[in-house]
Amino acid sequence: MAMTITEKILAAHAGKEEVRPGEIVQVRPDLLMTNDVSGPIAVDVFRSMGADHVFDRDRIFIVLDHFTPNKDMKAAKASSEMREFAKEHNITHFYDAGFGIEHVILPESGLIRPGDLVIGADSHTVTYGGLGAFSTGVGSTDLAGAMALGEIWLKVPETIRFEFVGKPGRWIGGKDLILLAIGKVGVSGALYCAMEFGGEAVRSLGVDDRLTMCNMAIEAGAKSGIVEPDSTTIEWLRAAAGVAGAGSLPLLRSDEGCNYKAVITLDVTDMEPQVAAPHLPSNVKSVSELKDVDIHQVVIGSCTNGRISDLRTAAAILKGRRVNKWVRTIVIPGSQQVYKQALAEGLIDVFVEAGAVVSCSTCGPCFGGHMGALDAGERCVSTTNRNFVGRMGHETSEVYLSGPQVAAASAIAGHIAHPEEV
Amino acid sequence: MQISGRAWKFGDDIDTDLIIPGHYLSVHDPAELGKHCMEGADPAFASKVQEGDVIVAGRNFGCGSSREHAPLALKSCGVEAVIACSFARIFFRNAINIGLLVYECEDAYLNTNPGDVITIDPELGIIRDVTTGAEFKAATYPPLVAGIIQAGGLVPYVRAKLGN
Numbered sequence: 289m290a291m292t293i294t295e296k297i298l299a300a301h302a303g304k305e306e307v308r309p310g311e312i313v314q315v316r317p318d319l320l321m322t323n324d325v326s327g328p329i330a331v332d333v334f335r336s337m338g339a340d341h342v343f344d345r346d347r348i349f350i351v352l353d354h355f356t357p358n359k360d361m362k363a364a365k366a367s368s369e370m371r372e373f374a375k376e377h378n379i380t381h382f383y384d385a386g387f388g389i390e391h392v393i394l395p396e397s398g399l400i401r402p403g404d405l406v407i408g409a410d411s412h413t414v415t416y417g418g419l420g421a422f423s424t425g426v427g428s429t430d431l432a433g434a435m436a437l438g439e440i441w442l443k444v445p446e447t448i449r450f451e452f453v454g455k456p457g458r459w460i461g462g463k464d465l466i467l468l469a470i471g472k473v474g475v476s477g478a479l480y481c482a483m484e485f486g487g488e489a490v491r492s493l494g495v496d497d498r499l500t501m502c503n504m505a506i507e508a509g510a511k512s513g514i515v516e517p518d519s520t521t522i523e524w525l526r527a528a529a530g531v532a533g534a535g536s537l538p539l540l541r542s543d544e545g546c547n548y549k550a551v552i553t554l555d556v557t558d559m560e561p562q563v564a565a566p567h568l569p570s571n572v573k574s575v576s577e578l579k580d581v582d583i584h585q586v587v588i589g590s591c592t593n594g595r596i597s598d599l600r601t602a603a604a605i606l607k608g609r610r611v612n613k614w615v616r617t618i619v620i621p622g623s624q625q626v627y628k629q630a631l632a633e634g635l636i637d638v639f640v641e642a643g644a645v646v647s648c649s650t651c652g653p654c655f656g657g658h659m660g661a662l663d664a665g666e667r668c669v670s671t672t673n674r675n676f677v678g679r680m681g682h683e684t685s686e687v688y689l690s691g692p693q694v695a696a697a698s699a700i701a702g703h704i705a706h707p708e709e710v
Numbered sequence: 711m712q713i714s715g716r717a718w719k720f721g722d723d724i725d726t727d728l729i730i731p732g733h734y735l736s737v738h739d740p741a742e743l744g745k746h747c748m749e750g751a752d753p754a755f756a757s758k759v760q761e762g763d764v765i766v767a768g769r770n771f772g773c774g775s776s777r778e779h780a781p782l783a784l785k786s787c788g789v790e791a792v793i794a795c796s797f798a799r800i801f802f803r804n805a806i807n808i809g810l811l812v813y814e815c816e817d818a819y820l821n822t823n824p825g826d827v828i829t830i831d832p833e834l835g836i837i838r839d840v841t842t843g844a845e846f847k848a849a850t851y852p853p854l855v856a857g858i859i860q861a862g863g864l865v866p867y868v869r870a871k872l873g874n
């Protein structure tokens with residue numbers, strides 16, 4: 289039977305020849321992940337399940353990134369609970385403050401390979417589809433059960449194929465493509481489905497941009513996002529993630545004649561950078577439609593756009609310029625590895641000289657957690673992934689989602705701007 | 711066990727930031743979370759809702775983050791069940807796992823009014839609007855999911871599997 293790449297990965301992890309959409313399967317994940325928000329609940333639940341050991345201490349990532357370095361005493365307590373659990377169970381991959389955001393660290397670790405299955409107690413676990421893995425988010429209780437049993441049930445999703453045709457222009461990145469797709473289908477347009485991104489425009493993108501695209505699959509309600517792995521994936525795994533034998537990894541693809549729920553074709557020729565206006569990621573407009581919107585803050589970072597190529601894009605625009613006097617500009621490298629690379633390339637100098645604040649790697653303002661909270665009525669252009677009411681602070685504040693190119697240009701202009709404008 | 715309570719109606723795409731804003735996430739005490747439940751959609755909700763009440767909502771209820779704080783907050787402030795046209799999948803799993811009842815039923819959304827008294831037969835998925843006399847049938851759960859519900863949530867389910 290012809291299968292999609294998603295069906296193939298689920299079948300392999302369920303120990304079956306084939307699976308069909310709608311079928312419920314028990315799978316054994318390659319990796320599990322939790323953090324300082326979902327983790328403390330997962331730990332409590334794990335104990336109340338009567339579990340005394342984790343299924344495999346080498347396959348669990350615990351990343352403290354949301355409120356770290358600890359924002360306040362409550363956050364400090366949550367982090368302590370996770371540290372204790374990590375010590376008690378001798379968790380190999382425990383990453384405290386000083387490492388970075390989970391969805392940036394995990395791909396860099398080299399431990400996620402094409403065809404893997406990853407379950408994380410965070411909705412943006414979908415990110416790893418950018419490497420050709422199946423990955424999806426669950427809540428704390430599910431994660432606790434998986435830590436205890438080493439298995440979890442999943443419903444095999446239907447797949448919607450997004451075919452991006454045409455050659456993306458100079459200012460177009462993965463963020464613009466995914467916003468275009470979410471704008472097209474809406475925030476529940478891919479509910480319970482796998483979004484498979486393909487076509488020449490996606491193949492021309494680097495892995496950083498593919499991770500950005502899959503990161504936001506959840507914003508269309510999807511269970512997962514995926515890009516079929518290719519030579520770009522292999523090269524990235526070798527160079528950026530230090531996977532020595534990357535060249536010999538099998539590359540799964542969707543079969544000819546596989547069963548898609550729908551195939552949606554999107555032409556990127558001549559498209560403008562995209563911006564999602566408040567208060568839904570599907571409220572997408574071309575940047576020029578919003579150019580009169582004055583702003584108070586810019587955030588460049590997060591698990592969506594905090595990777596090295598994002599910082600390069602922003603620095604290319606900010607180089608030799610100053611950010612607008614009335615726009616606080618916060619730049620957050622997604623991980624310590626990204627930070628180091630940005631230092632080596634002189635990007636951090638560019639940001640500091642432009643008048644931006646460069647922070648340690650953390651989720652911080654992305655979810656209104658700490659640093660960069662917005663006051664009543666303030667507007668922010670942010671490279672993050674959600675612009676729900678109150679996401680970054682006061683319930684009357686507004687978040688506009690964009691790629692790093694629009695964010696950097698807007699920081700200089702003081703209003704939403706196309707990079708050509710500055 | 712029969713559920714009976716008043717209906718609180720909400721529209722489409724009620725996201726987890728509306729249910730419990732991000733800045734409360736450093737806490738996971740259900741009682742504390744319950745005090746801020748639905749704050750983003752209706753700041754007075756937590757003070758008005760009564761034990762046993764039911765939320766009736768449109769499409770994609772619980773979209774956004776994986777925070778289990780969202781169903782915990784709802785359960786802790788007294789909400790017994792959520793009926794919606796559809797749910798975001800992580801919210802749906804979380805609710806089942808912690809024992810907050812969730813029912814997919816578009817008819818109930820289209821044909822009930824705020825404040826109506828709603829009863830639910832959880833075994834059969836039969837929803838009744840006592841105020842208007844109308845009756846609706848919710849979608850049934852797959853057997854594995856029904857098993858988790860019957861066990862009383864994922865904690866007792868896993869306990870049993872581990873032989874505890």
Ligand code: SF4
Binds near residue numbers: 354591673
């Ligand atoms: S950066 Fe934002 S979206 Fe990503 S994991 Fe952190 S809080 Fe979640």
